[in-house]
Amino acid sequence: MGQMFDTPALARLSALLQEVRNGTLLIPEFQRGYVWGDEQRLRLMDSIWQGIPIGSLLVWRTGSDKGLKVRTEIGPCTLPTPRAASVRSYVIDGLQRLTTLYAALMPLPEGHERDAEGRRWPIYFELAPKAGDDLRFHLRHGQQEVSSTWMPLSCVLDDDLFFEFRAALVSRGHKDLLQEARRLESRFRDYLIPVVPLVSEDQELVTEAFARVNSLGQDLDEGDMAHALTLGDAFSFNGELSSLTSQLSSVGWEGVDRKVVIASLKAIWNLDIYKSGAKGIQGKLNTTEGRDLLRALPQIFEPVAELLRGFGVHGPGSLPYTYQLVALLRAAQRLGGEKVLGAADGLRTWFFWSTYNEHFTGMTSGQLRGEFERLEALIRGERALDWLERPVVTPLGQLRANAVRSRAAILAMAIEGDGLTGGSKQQRLYGARGTEALQRLFPGESPYILANRVLAEDEDLKRLREWLTPGQLRLTTPEVLQDDLLRRNHLGFVLEKKSVTAASPFDAATLTDAHKILRAREYALDLFEAEFVEDLGAKWQPDT
Structure with missing residues (x-):
C-alpha cells in the first residue's frame, strides 16, 4: 500500500475501493454485520451524486500482524486473501458505508443479485428521470424488468463494462443520454472521502476508539x-x-x-x-x-x-x-x-x-x-x-428514571405494590422492561414525579385511566377500592397496612381532580417507601 493512510487524506472513492479489492485494506471480523436497509443505501448513492459529504473512514494501521480474522465477503462479493505486508490497514469505522459502496460499484459475481441476508443488488441510476423524481437510484423489485435507461452502478468504475453499457445505450436509441452517463461516472470516480488513520500498536487504544466512534450507532x-x-x-x-x-x-x-x-x-x-x-x-x-x-x-x-x-x-x-x-x-x-x-x-x-x-x-x-x-x-x-x-433516605424529589435513587424508589414501589396483592407482577414487569415499563397515569401531568408513573401493561393502564377520569371518579365503592389493580398501584385508598389519620389525603370523596389524586398517591408512596427503608435498618428522613 502507498502512503494513502499515513496521514489524514482525501482519498478518491475509486482508489479506496481498489484497496479493498486488492486485499490491502482489510475488514476485521470484529466489525458487526451489515444492517443497512434499502433506503439508506439509495440515499448514500444520492449523496455522492449530489456531492454531499458522507463522512470519513477511520482506518487502523499497525506494523505487526495481530492475528485478527478478517472478512472474506462483503455484501454479495468475495474478498481476496489478504496480502503479506509490513503494514496492515483495517477499517474500524465506516463498515456500513464501505460495504454499500463496494457491493454497488464493484462488478457482481454472476447470479449474485442478492446477498446472504436477501438484500437486492445491483443498484441502478435513472439516466432519464421524470419531472418530480427526487431520487434517481433504484433497486429491482421481484421480477421487475430493468428499464433501458437504468445504468447499473457496477459499471461505473470498470472501463470495459462502462464501454459496453454506452454501446448498448446507443444501440437502444439513447445516444442523448451518453453525457448523463459520463457525468455519473465522473461523480463517483472522483468523489473524495476523508480517511483518518489511527497509527498504533496499542490494541486497547483501538478498542476504545471502536466504542467511541460507534457510540451513536451500533456499539462495538x-x-x-x-x-x-x-x-x-x-x-x-x-x-x-x-x-x-x-x-x-x-x-x-x-x-x-x-x-x-x-x-x-x-x-x-x-x-x-x-x-x-x-x-x-x-x-x-x-x-x-x-x-x-x-x-x-x-x-x-x-x-x-x-x-x-x-x-x-x-x-x-x-x-x-x-x-x-x-x-x-x-x-x-x-x-x-x-x-x-x-x-x-x-x-x-x-x-x-x-x-x-x-x-x-x-x-x-x-x-x-x-x-x-x-x-x-x-x-x-x-x-x-x-x-x-447506614443510609439516610429522604423522599424522592424529581424522578430521573435512570438515576440510582429513582430506581430504588421504583423498585420499592413495585415490591410494596405486589406485597399488597400477592405475586410479583410489577417486579417482573420492571425487571423485564426497565424504565420502559413506567407509564404516565395522567398524560397531561409531569412525567418527573413518581406519583404520576405506574408499572403497568397497556390494558391495565387503560383501566386505571378509566377509573381516574377527572369529573367521573369512580373510587367510592368498597368493591372498587379493594380491586387488586388499584391496590397494586397504590390507588386503593383503603390501606390494610396503614392507619389513615384525619390529616391524610385519602378521602376518596375529595379526589376530584388529577392534582389531588397525585397528592394522595405521593403520600401513599412515601409511606410505603418509609416502611421499606426502615425495614432495611436504614433511616427515613421526611421532608421538613
Missing part, C-alpha cells in the same frame, strides 16, 4: 476484538455470548447487556475490570479453564438470579447497579451458590444499603476488587457489614 466493544482474536473453526466468542444470554432466559435475564456479561466474566477470571481489555480476555479464552468458566456462567447465574428475585429484582431492567450483579456472580463462582443463598439476609441489607448510598458510583477497578473481597468475607461469615454507612 472489547468483546468484538476478543472475538476476532480468538475466532476459529470450533470457537466463536460472540457466538458463545449469544448462546449464553439465550440460556439466561430460563431465569428471566435474557435481556442482560453483553457488556455486563463480559464484566462478570472478567471478575470471575480475576481480571481487572477496567484495565484488562481484549488482550486479557483473549488470554483467558485461549485456555481450557477460561472457556469452561465462560460456558459455566448460566449455572453460576441460577442461584444469583434466585437471590435477586428474593430482593424484588427479576431481571436486568430493575438492577440498580451492574456491579452488584458482577460481585454476586464472582462470589457464587468462588464460594458456591448454596453459600450465597445461605447469606441472603445479610446480602439483602448489603444490596439495598449499597443502592441507597449510591455506593458503586465512580468506583475505580481497585475499589471494585476490594468490594468483591469484602462481600465474599461477609458471605463466609468472616466480616460484618461494617464498611457501609
Whole structure:
C-alpha cells in the first residue's frame, strides 16, 4: 500500500475501493454485520451524486500482524486473501458505508443479485428521470424488468463494462443520454472521502476508539476484538455470548447487556475490570479453564438470579447497579451458590444499603476488587457489614428514571405494590422492561414525579385511566377500592397496612381532580417507601 493512510487524506472513492479489492485494506471480523436497509443505501448513492459529504473512514494501521480474522465477503462479493505486508490497514469505522459502496460499484459475481441476508443488488441510476423524481437510484423489485435507461452502478468504475453499457445505450436509441452517463461516472470516480488513520500498536487504544466512534450507532466493544482474536473453526466468542444470554432466559435475564456479561466474566477470571481489555480476555479464552468458566456462567447465574428475585429484582431492567450483579456472580463462582443463598439476609441489607448510598458510583477497578473481597468475607461469615454507612433516605424529589435513587424508589414501589396483592407482577414487569415499563397515569401531568408513573401493561393502564377520569371518579365503592389493580398501584385508598389519620389525603370523596389524586398517591408512596427503608435498618428522613 502507498502512503494513502499515513496521514489524514482525501482519498478518491475509486482508489479506496481498489484497496479493498486488492486485499490491502482489510475488514476485521470484529466489525458487526451489515444492517443497512434499502433506503439508506439509495440515499448514500444520492449523496455522492449530489456531492454531499458522507463522512470519513477511520482506518487502523499497525506494523505487526495481530492475528485478527478478517472478512472474506462483503455484501454479495468475495474478498481476496489478504496480502503479506509490513503494514496492515483495517477499517474500524465506516463498515456500513464501505460495504454499500463496494457491493454497488464493484462488478457482481454472476447470479449474485442478492446477498446472504436477501438484500437486492445491483443498484441502478435513472439516466432519464421524470419531472418530480427526487431520487434517481433504484433497486429491482421481484421480477421487475430493468428499464433501458437504468445504468447499473457496477459499471461505473470498470472501463470495459462502462464501454459496453454506452454501446448498448446507443444501440437502444439513447445516444442523448451518453453525457448523463459520463457525468455519473465522473461523480463517483472522483468523489473524495476523508480517511483518518489511527497509527498504533496499542490494541486497547483501538478498542476504545471502536466504542467511541460507534457510540451513536451500533456499539462495538472489547468483546468484538476478543472475538476476532480468538475466532476459529470450533470457537466463536460472540457466538458463545449469544448462546449464553439465550440460556439466561430460563431465569428471566435474557435481556442482560453483553457488556455486563463480559464484566462478570472478567471478575470471575480475576481480571481487572477496567484495565484488562481484549488482550486479557483473549488470554483467558485461549485456555481450557477460561472457556469452561465462560460456558459455566448460566449455572453460576441460577442461584444469583434466585437471590435477586428474593430482593424484588427479576431481571436486568430493575438492577440498580451492574456491579452488584458482577460481585454476586464472582462470589457464587468462588464460594458456591448454596453459600450465597445461605447469606441472603445479610446480602439483602448489603444490596439495598449499597443502592441507597449510591455506593458503586465512580468506583475505580481497585475499589471494585476490594468490594468483591469484602462481600465474599461477609458471605463466609468472616466480616460484618461494617464498611457501609447506614443510609439516610429522604423522599424522592424529581424522578430521573435512570438515576440510582429513582430506581430504588421504583423498585420499592413495585415490591410494596405486589406485597399488597400477592405475586410479583410489577417486579417482573420492571425487571423485564426497565424504565420502559413506567407509564404516565395522567398524560397531561409531569412525567418527573413518581406519583404520576405506574408499572403497568397497556390494558391495565387503560383501566386505571378509566377509573381516574377527572369529573367521573369512580373510587367510592368498597368493591372498587379493594380491586387488586388499584391496590397494586397504590390507588386503593383503603390501606390494610396503614392507619389513615384525619390529616391524610385519602378521602376518596375529595379526589376530584388529577392534582389531588397525585397528592394522595405521593403520600401513599412515601409511606410505603418509609416502611421499606426502615425495614432495611436504614433511616427515613421526611421532608421538613
